[in-house]
Amino acid sequence: MTALLEVCELRKTYGPVTAVDGVSFTLPHGGALGLVGESGSGKTTTARMLVGLERPDAGTIHVLGQPLAPSVRDRAARLARAKAVQIVFQDPYLSLDARLSIGATVEGVLRLHGHHDRAARAARVRALLAQVGLGGREAAALPRQLSGGQRQRAAIARALAVEPAVLVLDEAVSALDVSVQAQVLNLLADIRRDSGIGLVFVSHDLAVVRYVCDEALVLFRGRPVEHRPMTELLTDPQHPYTRLLLGSVPHPGWNPDDIAQRRRTLSASSASARA
Structure with missing residues (x-):
């Protein structure tokens, strides 16, 4: 079976600084990989290249066997790329419009991606919000009227609206209280189990990654230094x-x-x- 996501020898520099150098990994269908490292390790730059927010200087990215272009200009290509890989940021305000209710935000994504029937869109919005544990009250609320955990759930619902093959989570729980972290991590595990989506989980915290991921790729100063199953990485780090x-x-x-x-x-x- 074709791998869900194949990343080969990604490299990114900013002037004299090499942010990412030689990052490669393969994500199977329904798999979950942790990109782990401290600030400056290159993990967020790698995540941004996966979703097209940064253009790699070298290397390739394939989703379901199809190459992702380094940059896209026309509307159809942008929508196709968004459907292939979505990202959830640490701060949900980056993806939630402060002027729109949560329901309107999710509905706007559906409309953008060709869901033209209003009743069907409304039903899909309700289903997506229910999938992440949100209801009618949260659908009618503005982002500022929700808790941090609720906003992050809404951001996940927004990302799932296009039914992406891969969901990238960039420090998506690091700003949340421990109890809320656990709720969101359990949610992600459920979504992965039920949908078969692939997860790339970016974090500095191996203790968090262990609850979501099958394997982890450790980055140090932009370079991969260890890539192993989570159980081996935690019990016998090399x-x-x-x-x-x-x-x-x-x-x-x-x-x-x-x-x-x-x-x-x-x-x-x-x-x-x-x-």
Whole structure:
């Protein structure tokens, strides 16, 4: 079976800075991959290239065997790309119009993608919001009238409206309270199980990624350093940076000074190797 998503040797530079270098992975149908790393690791740049917000300097992206063009100009091509890959950002205000109710926002996406029957659109809006645990009250509300967790659920419903093959989630739960994080993570697991959609979950937190993903690709300074199933990555990390990420999670006996020293040592070693 053709892979859902194939990414090969993506590279992106900004002047003298290499943000992403040599990122490759394959996502099967219904699969979930975590892109893991701290700020500056290249994970968000990779996510933005997947959805066309950044143009790679090199490398290819295929969805269901079809290449995604580095850039698209005509309306039909933009809609096709949006249907292939959708993204949910950390801040849902980036995808929710503050002037429109949640229901109107989701309906607008459906209308844009060719759902012309008004009654059918309304029924689809209700179904999408119900899928993410929102009802009529939330449909009539403006984004500012909802909680952070409700806004993120609405952003997910908006992304699902076009029935994408792949859903990219860029730090989509990092700004939420722990209890709300759990609710959204459970929601994503349910959506994946019920729809077969592929998930690319971008996060700095391996403890969060483990609840959603089958495997993880760890990025350090733009380069992949470890790509393994989650169970193996968590129990037997091979790369010093992966061990640093795991060690950064507070636990009994945790010493932040030790973590800081390990990070400095790793950074110095990386700089020396690049030189």
